[in-house]
Amino acid sequence: MTKLLEIKDLHVSIGGTEIIHGIDLSIGAGEVHAIMGTNGSGKSTLTKAIAGHPDYEITRGDILLKGKSILADEPEDRARAGIFLAFQYPVEIPGVSNMYFLRAALNAQRKARGEAEVSGADFLALIKEKAKLMDIDAGLLNRSVNEGFSGGEKKRNEILQLAVLEPTLAVLDETDSGLDIDALKTVANGVNSLRDSKRSFLLVTHYQRLLNHIKPDFVHVLLDGRLVKSGGPELALELEEKGYAWLEQTV
């Protein structure tokens, strides 16, 4: 069966400097994968490459979604095909209401898939339900996108977008960083509630604690632009105990 996402011998450069030196990774439908690694190991670069950020150049290898290469696709085409990136540092957009932005994004995606646009009233009902699920203050919906949001609010807002847009592949870039334990639980609950047999997740994180709340099927360790070890959830615990140093020696 075709995997949802296949990454083959991926090499990624920024401004002429290679950051990722050949990664292979397959994610099946409904699977949750975690990629762990230290700062500077290339975690964020991998997520940006999957989402198609124009500054990240793929110098070798391929990324396939449902068996088709997406390298030539624009970021919005990838989003419409079902790839969602929860940003490590969500961007502020002054003057644009969160609600309006989300509806515009949802309708752009639906339109691209040949589905009917959601009316204002239906959208209001939908977002209220999702906000409740994510434990998000309805007040945030009427504020400008991420403007003046606390760190925790920004991350929860990312998960709200995830809930509304219902992607087939959600890539979470250090969504846990900077969160207190309550916010972390809220985010984890949100993600868990969205897990099903068709939707896959790629969690990128520095720490194991997120994985206490979102149980991954597979754990991979990224070091210096390469995946050096893969395993089950027990690998995360091992890393927590021993740190990353023992793996560096194996490289």
Place this chain on the structure above:
Amino acid sequence: MTIQTENPLQSLIDAHTAGKAEPAWLSELRADAADSFAALGVPTVRHEEWRYTSLKSLLALKLAPAAHAAVLDADLKPYFIAGADDIRLVFVNGHFDAALSKLPTLPQGLLVAPLSSQFRTDDEGLPSKLARYADHHAQPFTALNMALFSDGAYIRAGRDAQLETPVHVLYVATAPQATAPRTLLLAGENAGLTLIESFVGLGKAAGFCDAVCEIVLQQGAHVQHTRLLRDGVAHHIGWNEVRQDRDSNYTHNSISLQAQLARNDVNVMLTGEGANCTLHGLVLGAGSAHVDNHIIVDHVRPRCVSKQLYRSVVDERARSVFSGKVIVRPGAAGTDAQQQNNNLLLSDDARADTKPQLEIYCDDVKCSHGATSGQLDAAAVFFLRSRGLDVQQARNVLTYAFANEIIEQVTIEPVRAHLEDVMRQRFHGLLGD
């Protein structure tokens, strides 16, 4: 430009040019400058760059052409800067005074001398440098200076030459003279220099000082430049022309402490990629003082950084003017330019006019400016009074704090210490010394 029907300054040129024995290149420059001054005339407030500064009082002066006068070491003592006076050039009414100056032997690659001593001997080609940066075809007072100047400081550092000791240049005028001092500073690749210019007026009657300073920084050069308008500065017009090549670093501190009518122009052209310039200014004005600071920072090449921070404190009938312009030329991508002007008005008759400007022709920029004008924070005054200070003390403390933020930016330790001293005296020995 509007031309005054009568231009009394013209007669100074006529008096000056008579009977000089100078090299031909200099005579030619002078004649050219004299022509352009006659053509440009004296600007009036109808001219945009002079809309807030009227020169009527200058034109009403009865000025004598500069002649040498005897000045005692003791007269200048308050203006010497302890720790920054080991290399000192003193010019009295535009003429070099060897007795008051200190010129130690300098290492290879460094020159500090009166310009006049190098007119015929300079091997670096003074004729190709002097008056080649400040444009006397566009600026009337730059033209007047070129026509009138007798002497000034010449500071030169060759490639990699570092002069740790600051060079202190004192331009002293005994009124009612008209003087036209001129400074030329050339910093070669990766050279480092520190220049302090002090302008002092001695005697009661009002004089006129028309100063020009040209500074050229080659690739990687570092120059710190401090300009002090001290006591007795009656009518001062100073033009500073700065050219910065790649990765060079220029810092300018302009401190106007007692000027009557002063106009300071700083014109910086960032002609090399990655150049950095920082401009600070402080104006303390009282009585009927009028101080006008005009800045142009021209970002010609990409990735240059410029910062301007100017503050003024105006009391009684004093007036301050700030006009700062940042130009970002097409292609100067990655420009980072900031500009800040804050004015403190201490009396009902004081006045502050400010014109911060951005002129931008390139999209990849980060430019901002801010300006404020207001009085002392009433809540802060009340707080200090509740702690036992009287009203005047409370106001002094807050005013000192406002002004001192500029003094704190001065990185040349002896100069900062000297200025802090002056400030403390000005604000009545506050803060317990």
Place this chain on the structure above:
Amino acid sequence: MSKETIQSLAEAEYKHGWVSNVDADQLPPGLSEDIVRAISAKKNEPEWLTEWRLKAYRHWLTMTEPEWQKPKYPKIDYQGIIYYSAPKKKPTVTSLNEVDPELLETFEKLGISLDEQKRLTGVAVDAVFDSVSVKTTFREELSKQGIIFCSFSEAVTDHPEIVRKHLGSVVPFTDNYFAALNSAVFSDGSFCYIPPGVRCPMELSTYFRINSAGTGQFERTLLIADEGAYVSYLEGCTAPQRDENQLHAAVVELVALKGAHIKYSTVQNWYPGDKDGKGGVFNFVTKRGLAHENAKVSWTQVETGSAITWKYPSCILRGDNSVGEFYSVAMTRDRQMADTGTKMIHIGRNTRSTIISKGISAGHGDQTYRGQVKILKGATGARNFSACDSLLLGDKCGAHTFPYIESQNSTAVIEHEASTSKISDEQVFFLRQRGLSEEDAVSMIVNGFCKDVLSELPMEFAVEAQKLLGLKLEGAVG
């Protein structure tokens, strides 16, 4: 952001470039005392007004055209302009049946229905076609409350005492070159008077349309809000696509008496010229409001049209506690140039002013914010806050900020801040990752950038303004 997106945003087409086929009654081109008299005679004006025009004309002859502004333009041939052009049918009508059907269609096409039945309630319209008022709607309903809303010409006939008292009181004909010219040759415009204590129950609006070739548009608007009155007034402007430049030199005078509040909004979409800068309207306008004690004058403008926009809607804060506001969005694309801003003259005590200016430059567009905040000696306790931000799209445009801040009173507090930056690549990527096209992402960011100003517009105009900015924005504002 890709070059194509910037280009497509910079080159959106002008939608109101068509010409109506309406017979015009025109005076020959050129300007002289005879032409000024002829205009006055055509309008059956009283002698005092003819004399006032002549004085203005004679003063204009002594003036020279200003050159300090940033946009430079080819010399205008003042003898080549037609100063009076009116639709041939009776210029003012009482019933819709009397209006030339071609004219009605013109305004329908612009989305301005002059049929009261069809019109959204809450907006009364004065339609001005080539400087002459065609039709004013809802007059009777308004007059029940003592509100006078009519063409300027009618006001001269029906309410000469009010016109005479206020005409030129805020913008004297000596004020500037184009104000003097307008005072001499203005043909029509809107007039409005709100009696004391009355809150005007609907939005009043004037819709300006230039149609004829070779004509200048010189309308004059006078708006008086008596003590404690309130009015919200809107104006919109379009013009056909023509290869030659057309001059629009209007004057707007607002008088807000004690405690009155005037809100004046403009959506300006004159023909901007083609992408190479050929043709387009020169929009040289003088707008000024006088605020008496406790009064408020609020300007909101969205400037997207004209080859050159050159105007500074201003507030003279004469009365104590009076308030002035200026909210502006200016967008320049292709070869458009704008030099706009405001003047806030603080005369009274505790006067307050706010300036929010947003400039967007794309293509070869070039724009300047020029503003003056002047605190006079008696303006104790005056406050001003100004924020001027510019957004640049593409590397061939320019944005300039020239504030003049003059304080003569130590108790005044003035704050000014400005920034210029390009549109953020990270914002664009974020929105694209959520599925928006690059063009929509940019539009959304631009719209957000302008929100503080657009939200000041009455709802109906806000929607029009958003469309004008080339954005799909339903629901984003408000």
